[in-house]
Amino acid sequence: MSGSTFGNHLKITTWGESHGAALGVVIDGFPAGMELSESDIQKYLDRRKPGTSSVTTPRKEDDKVEILSGVFEGKTTGTPISLLVRNTSQKSGDYSQIASYYRPGHADYGFDAKYGFRDYRGGGRSSGRETIGRVAAGALCAKLLGQMGITLTAYTKSIGPVSIDPNRFDASVIKENPVCMPDSDAAAKAFDYIQECRNELDSVGGVIECRIEGVPAGIGEPVFDKLDASMAKALMSIGAVKAVEVGDGVMVSTYKGSEDNDGFTYKDGKITTTTNHSGGIMGGISSGSDIILRCHVKPTPSISKEQSTVKQDGSPIDIVIGGRHDPVVVPRAVVVVECMAAVTLLDAMISNMSARASYITAFYNNRI
Template identity: 50%
Template structure:
């Protein structure tokens, strides 16, 4: 239960942090989609560990093995199977907490649910599971590209250091030009310095990843319980360490009056547009054709290189000492994960939209 996501474009992930491999099956991808395997590999490189001084130093190339569903460079319409083998597990780094619960991890909750747990890096609860999502998201992105839809995420805040400019004033492609993935070079340098100082303090820090989806057609989404923003929220909140999701004007919108917040509708040629976009591209749970934009808040990584009080499986008081290789701040590597989950949602709703009109059947 709980290992699958999506309705028509559906993924199921499997594997653990220190197991033999992670993987994903993708169902519902239309036949005939040309697949660029190098693009999938490039997306995996963006998420992989060990890519800079401000990420975990675990060394995983995250090379993909496509097992099924793609023939001669095109999807066949059958389930796509992808495996990412683990290569640099150091399970001994976790032997000291084999019966201890790490604060703010899933150790205790998994133990209560299953009566046992894989203590090696958290097993299934590890953020390493997201490698499978990025592989699937890379295929979803290629599907969206056939419709001109793009998904671009970037780091907009680390701790209390936030980007001051709105995304419309930034070249979002510049996010890939620095290790923190912030599109403003000056702010990026400050963020890198902050994360590195936190790392040297043997501590961690949180941040925010913003995401913009462009060229989404109007009409994507389902009424009431399956609203587009609700599914995006679920997708983002399913990512490890996520503590908050807001789209459009978000919490800032409460400071405005309706006369300020309402997005006036105009027609320019054959195109219907809004003069502002406080709605974040979604109204009534359905896309209106404007940019969809949202923010995702990530907590500080729970593993810190300091002693912490906790208990063991017997209920005895113990001290937990952080060991191993961990990110001082998760947001730089979370950028491709946010993009992948957003792409999966839009791909799913794009396919669902074809079943709502008689002329599309």
């Protein structure tokens, strides 16, 4: 299987299956000298692990990370960093019947069509547990970005028909409610809506927004490796994400040029934009304004309602999917979006170090 590696100068390769012995990631190209401990990574993994509230799967996993390589005496060495999380709560028997049919909304048929074989235990590489490696890698990247004054904040913008009120935005409550909303009133309504869908043996989707502050102007490439194109690829690679927006997103198709254009002004000693319809990226390159990303996440496809599908031989069958599943994946995917954005941004910033001859000569002329 190809396609498990992401990045250019900074590369991450995730590995492992939902019901295998373990999952993890190898990070190649990460700079030497940054202090790193397992606790730096664990706090991110704890945000995505299952069994933390009534709106997540009851599967209980500690998701404890182990650093296998690339760190010595508490600092990164510049060599590949290998991180591992062991699976401890597999119930593969829950999936034994799935081997004979294709679940609606899943990658089952696509895997069989491509490989002639699939790991039906929880979806194998298509499982949401694959994102463990992404989150672990993103934790490292977010820490280094933080040392440059760059912060990433992802949160749930909406679940089903329930959306946050921008006038009640409070970032301090994002991690204090089970749906990760920055609006306590909306969070309570969203929670009730999720329970309503669960009682109907159904699931629900939603929207995740990520705001990145402190990114300097000039990051990204102008053609195929545009910063927004790279972000879109990174975020669309998350299994449940079906659409990505930057800035005002799809709304720009309804604007006039005079309404959509971000003008420039000089303020506090630097050039800045007067508005931010572009979401901090113009022509594929960062403008210095906040980068605004938005991911539309589909409902969890594994539901307890009866559904019609077919067996491998094409014969029809009505099924009810058992096992342990999230009624909504949005809250646990918030940190995944944040971490994939961190990986993408750090990779682009490392690449940008060679954009000018003066950057290279300045570095080597002042090398210690």
